[in-house]
Amino acid sequence: EAGVTQFPSHSVIEKGQTVTLRCDPISGHDNLYWYRRVMGKEIKFLLHFVKESKQDESGMPNNRFLAERTGGTYSTLKVQPAELEDSGVYFCASSQVWGNRNEQFFGPGTRLTVL
Amino acid sequence: AQSVSQHNHHVILSEAASLELGCNYSYGGTVNLFWYVQYPGQHLQLLLKYFSGDPLVKGIKGFEAEFIKSKFSFNLRKPSVQWSDTAEYFCAVNIKAAGNKLTFGGGTRVLVKP
Numbered sequence: 001e002a003g004v005t006q007f008p009s010h011s012v013i014e015k016g017q018t019v020t021l022r023c024d025p026i027s028g029h030d031n032l033y034w035y036r037r038v039m040g041k042e043i044k045f046l047l048h049f050v051k052e053s054k055q056d057e058s059g060m061p062n063n064r065f066l067a068e069r070t071g072g073t074y075s076t077l078k079v080q081p082a083e084l085e086d087s088g089v090y091f092c093a094s095s096q097v098w099g100n101r102n103e104q105f106f107g108p109g110t111r112l113t114v115l
Numbered sequence: 116a117q118s119v120s121q122h123n124h125h126v127i128l129s130e131a132a133s134l135e136l137g138c139n140y141s142y143g144g145t146v147n148l149f150w151y152v153q154y155p156g157q158h159l160q161l162l163l164k165y166f167s168g169d170p171l172v173k174g175i176k177g178f179e180a181e182f183i184k185s186k187f188s189f190n191l192r193k194p195s196v197q198w199s200d201t202a203e204y205f206c207a208v209n210i211k212a213a214g215n216k217l218t219f220g221g222g223t224r225v226l227v228k229p
Contacts, residue, residue, distance in 0.1 A: 031215060033215075033216065033217075035217075035219075041221070042119075042219045042220060042221040042222065043205065043207075043217075043219040043222075044219070045216040045217065045218070048214065048215055048216055055214065055215070056214045056215075056216060058216075059216070091158075091159065093217075095215070097215060100145075100147070100166055100167065100211065101147070101166050102147060102209055102215045103149075103161065103164060104161075104215075104217060105161070106151070106158055106159035106160075107158060108157075108158035109158060109159075
């Protein structure tokens with residue numbers, strides 16, 4: 001069974017440009033999460049989809065970030081316009097929640113560098 | 116706000132030494148607890164998890180963790196490390212009242228010298 005995949009693995013852009021990150025969750029997982037790790041800091045939650053609906057977007061830093069999950073399958077995270085402080089590794093995770101149990105499986109991450 | 120703290124940022128030890136990584140969280144309600152590991156060049160993998168029941172949890176690769184509710188702790192242990200345990204280790208907490216998101220500690224880089 002394929003795991004969570006993310007594309008691209010690396011992205012280098014200039015300040016002011018737009019970047020779109022993609023995440024394909026494990027097939028059948030209704031829950032999809034985005035996290036970010038800025039260098040030297042902890043991994044922080046950005047948002048959570050259940051199917052195509054945003055369940056929790058409390059971690060989104062500002063309105064330059066837009067996440068979508070049309071059709072409840074893959075998700076995209078667009079940063080527009082990118083700023084220097086957006087540099088970091090963006091992780092996607094997916095899970096299928098069973099009662100109290102929520103085990104999240106992580107993708108390899110996208111390393112974003114904003115110059 | 117809820118937080119998770121890992122006591123050590125870096126740990127260096129020799130093969131066959133014992134490893135213990137501390138993790139404390141600040142929330143008094145129901146939690147699920149996890150340890151993830153990221154080996155060099157690889158993605159985050161789940162080492163072990165605690166949902167309920169026996170507070171001593173065994174995971175993959177000889178790791179175990181003990182949930183001590185009174186201390187809000189979930190420390191990770193391995194009796195004898197190998198060079199291949201060189202990695203970054205992350206403690207994570209899911210606070211049930213706050214939805215399904217994970218709150219991570221800052222990570223501990225472990226270097227095992229051969």
